[in-house]
Amino acid sequence: MIAVDLSEPDDFEAWRSEARRLVAQGAAPDAVAWTDGDGSADLFAVPAAVSRSEPREVRASRAFMDLARSAILHADAGRLALLYRVLWRLQDQPRLLDDAADRDVAALERLAKQVRRDIHKMRAFVRFRSVTDEDGERFVAWFEPEHRIERYNADFFVNRFASQRWSILTPRLSLHWDGMALLEGPAAARGDAPSEDATEELWLEYYRSTFNPARLKVGMMVKEMPRRYWKNLPEARQIPDLIAGAHKREAAMIATGASLFEDAPPTSLKAIAEGIAQCRRCAIGCNGTNAVMGEGSRHAGLMIVGEQPGDTEEREARPFVGPAGQLLDRALGEAGVDREAAYVTNAVKHFKFVPRGKRRLHQTPTAGEIDICRWWLDGERALVKPKVILALGASGARGLLGRTPSINKERGHALAQADGTTVWLTAHPSYLLRLDGEAREREHARFADDLAGLARMLSNT
Numbered sequence: 246m247i248a249v250d251l252s253e254p255d256d257f258e259a260w261r262s263e264a265r266r267l268v269a270q271g272a273a274p275d276a277v278a279w280t281d282g283d284g285s286a287d288l289f290a291v292p293a294a295v296s297r298s299e300p301r302e303v304r305a306s307r308a309f310m311d312l313a314r315s316a317i318l319h320a321d322a323g324r325l326a327l328l329y330r331v332l333w334r335l336q337d338q339p340r341l342l343d344d345a346a347d348r349d350v351a352a353l354e355r356l357a358k359q360v361r362r363d364i365h366k367m368r369a370f371v372r373f374r375s376v377t378d379e380d381g382e383r384f385v386a387w388f389e390p391e392h393r394i395e396r397y398n399a400d401f402f403v404n405r406f407a408s409q410r411w412s413i414l415t416p417r418l419s420l421h422w423d424g425m426a427l428l429e430g431p432a433a434a435r436g437d438a439p440s441e442d443a444t445e446e447l448w449l450e451y452y453r454s455t456f457n458p459a460r461l462k463v464g465m466m467v468k469e470m471p472r473r474y475w476k477n478l479p480e481a482r483q484i485p486d487l488i489a490g491a492h493k494r495e496a497a498m499i500a501t502g503a504s505l506f507e508d509a510p511p512t513s514l515k516a517i518a519e520g521i522a523q524c525r526r527c528a529i530g531c532n533g534t535n536a537v538m539g540e541g542s543r544h545a546g547l548m549i550v551g552e553q554p555g556d557t558e559e560r561e562a563r564p565f566v567g568p569a570g571q572l573l574d575r576a577l578g579e580a581g582v583d584r585e586a587a588y589v590t591n592a593v594k595h596f597k598f599v600p601r602g603k604r605r606l607h608q609t610p611t612a613g614e615i616d617i618c619r620w621w622l623d624g625e626r627a628l629v630k631p632k633v634i635l636a637l638g639a640s641g642a643r644g645l646l647g648r649t650p651s652i653n654k655e656r657g658h659a660l661a662q663a664d665g666t667t668v669w670l671t672a673h674p675s676y677l678l679r680l681d682g683e684a685r686e687r688e689h690a691r692f693a694d695d696l697a698g699l700a701r702m703l704s705n706t
């Protein structure tokens with residue numbers, strides 16, 4: 246028996262890398278004992294070791310990854326083994342997920358659904374109470390999720406209440422936002438949270454802002470929040486007014502969206518550097534990290550756009566200087582593209598992460614965050630006026646194109662843009678760093694091909 250202990254039970258990336266390694270080594274599901282970092286490991290199991298046999302390529306569809314990302318948050322201790330069994334079976338049955346009658350598939354779907362429902366419930370039913378501490382007002386909520394969804398939902402609350410100081414206490418852990426950074430604390434008890442609140446203002450404001458008039462469906466609202474509970478919910482007092490004003494509010498929301506950035510576009514790279522340092526237009530900008538400005542020639546013919554600075558980039562306040570940057574430099578050099586002559590930047594200017602002990606784990610920015618930060622990327626584009634732009638990965642591409650393309654479908658083609666530039670897509674080097682075995686070799690070769698295509702295009706422009 247091979248023992249695999251997941252020290253953080255909701256750490257999908259850790260599960261994924263263990264599972265990939267085990268499948269690649271040919272470790273059958275019944276030979277693997279998964280545990281949750283709770284010391285419940287099988288006494289007769291041995292720690293996972295590196296096998297000497299030829300590793301096999303590991304395949305996992307996006308649909309599986311999406312289901313697995315939710316299902317791993319389920320409280321059921323059997324979920325890790327189930328996930329592994331499905332991943333294992335997918336290697337020989339790539340269409341397995343289409344078989345809804347399959348027991349494993351049905352179980353996986355059920356777990357993922359229950360988790361998604363719990364995620365939604367937490368977003369809808371967290372109730373903040375106002376307290377005053379030595380730094381002023383803080384909003385505190387007690388919530389008991391059924392599944393391990395607290396960290397997953399943290400971003401949602403940071404985005405909602407970026408400018409407030411708040412804590413969400415749960416029986417598993419606590420989340421604290423101080424307006425700049427998200428910190429994790431230990432498990433809490435119900436008594437740690439205040440039970441009475443003088444104002445409920447934050448909650449009422451939250452409710453007003455999450456009440457999307459464009460999606461008003463009274464029947465659904467009643468199902469989600471049955472009328473018999475309304476009398477106990479402060480926000481329910483707002484429902485009649487909100488319904489009555491729905492259409493007016495919808496028009497106002499459209500108008501606000503259109504005028505999100507009314508200031509004039511920046512007129513110099515220096516202005517952009519100063520602007521991003523102060524930018525608080527999304528939650529990432531509020532997390533207290535260094536903004537990372539693009540760097541390179543002001544008249545570069547080639548612009549390279551990544552996703553967002555990573556841990557090393559944030560510390561050094563320079564783009565692509567960590568492991569992904571080193572891989573990129575090597576590959577550009579091999580393709581004959583001179584990084585020094587290019588302008589290198591990111592779609593998002595701050596580092597989005599979740600703290601895990603001393604580590605800061607990268608988190609992918611949302612489409613909304615990329616769209617907000619496009620203001621700065623567009624400014625760099627307008628000032629540098631590159632002829633060709635290399636987009637690394639889907640986030641970089643979204644920053645440039647305003648839509649999230651399929652990198653697989655659109656990579657290696659010249660995409661002509663309205664401003665006369667040509668965008669060239671390829672994978673993100675961090676993606677290559679996560680691969681191993683045959684997939685790693687194959688993807689490195691594709692990356693090299695894409696960069697060779699870019700070099701050919703540059704020599705013709």
Ligand code: URA
Pocket residue numbers: 551552553554555558563564565566567569570591675
């Ligand atoms: N990944 C990116 O997308 N950008 C960087 O600057 C570093 C890593």
